[in-house]
Amino acid sequence: MSEQAIKSMKLYSRVERVYAQLRDAGIADDGPIPLDVLCRFDQYHYDGVAAVEEGIARLALASHHRALDVGSGLGGPARIIASRAGCEVTALELQPDVHEVAARLTARAGLADLVRHRQGDILEGAPAPGGFDALFAWLVFLHIPERARLYRRCHEALRPGGAMYVEDYFERGTLTDAERGTLADKVYCRDLPRLDELRRDLAGAGFAEVEIEDVTAFWTEHVAERARSWRAGREREAALHGEEVFAGLDDFYSSIAGLFRGGNLGGMRLVARKR
Numbered sequence: 001m002s003e004q005a006i007k008s009m010k011l012y013s014r015v016e017r018v019y020a021q022l023r024d025a026g027i028a029d030d031g032p033i034p035l036d037v038l039c040r041f042d043q044y045h046y047d048g049v050a051a052v053e054e055g056i057a058r059l060a061l062a063s064h065h066r067a068l069d070v071g072s073g074l075g076g077p078a079r080i081i082a083s084r085a086g087c088e089v090t091a092l093e094l095q096p097d098v099h100e101v102a103a104r105l106t107a108r109a110g111l112a113d114l115v116r117h118r119q120g121d122i123l124e125g126a127p128a129p130g131g132f133d134a135l136f137a138w139l140v141f142l143h144i145p146e147r148a149r150l151y152r153r154c155h156e157a158l159r160p161g162g163a164m165y166v167e168d169y170f171e172r173g174t175l176t177d178a179e180r181g182t183l184a185d186k187v188y189c190r191d192l193p194r195l196d197e198l199r200r201d202l203a204g205a206g207f208a209e210v211e212i213e214d215v216t217a218f219w220t221e222h223v224a225e226r227a228r229s230w231r232a233g234r235e236r237e238a239a240l241h242g243e244e245v246f247a248g249l250d251d252f253y254s255s256i257a258g259l260f261r262g263g264n265l266g267g268m269r270l271v272a273r274k275r
């Protein structure tokens, strides 16, 4: 996968903007960062810390477990997993700049002994295949059209008896050509499974006991509110990040809100186990 092409998605440009947000929240550059402040800015999925806590609970994660967070972004979920469950987490992220900022944030949050950051592509395999009790992925699979290989890699990453928790998009209705275009151009999402395809492909990769929950209604409200509040904070956000970043994210957030409003894009969370 290209690390450059994914930058077409505005959420991923100028990821160092998190430092401006921290400064604005009263955190000195290079100083320690309390996790309760950091987690307001480092979660690149829906419903922030609550969604991570849901994943931890679903997989009954405990301190003796080893977790892999695939597509770990700025490391927000990995740090919450480590701090709540007290377990070691490997945070695997494709984009080098995102990975570097994430590792720096983890060090400043005092969690470098539990969270290990690795830059790489899950399609090339997990850092320690077969060594993980739990695998998490929040809004990552939507970027990866090579689904059979992706699910195989995730299955290989887990030890027998291990489990995977995923939150992601699916094709709920029939996406129009315009919706497909928006997903491709603005979300770097070129293909989505329907739920029956997802079940079939996960079973094909060796996963058993696949449980899927449709969370579309909740996500539709969530992304609408995110778009509204970003626009309402225009003056403040533009002053903090510059007009270009404000406008790029405004377009991104309102495009996602429009896609969910259309009813053809779905959101789901799933648990799948390896025998």
Ligand SMILES: C[S@@+](CC[C@H](N)C(=O)[O-])C[C@H]1O[C@@H](n2cnc3c(N)ncnc32)[C@H](O)[C@@H]1O
Pocket (backbone or CB within 6 Å): 001, 006, 042, 043, 044, 045, 070, 071, 072, 073, 074, 075, 076, 077, 092, 093, 094, 095, 098, 120, 121, 122, 123, 137, 138, 139, 140, 143, 144
């Ligand atoms: C929407 S962000 C979510 C980040 C993080 N999971 C979170 O919820 O805060 C998706 C992340 O997946 C990463 N990603 C996409 N494809 C990947 C791949 N093939 N291997 C590893 N990471 C990938 C992207 O670079 C991006 O940082």
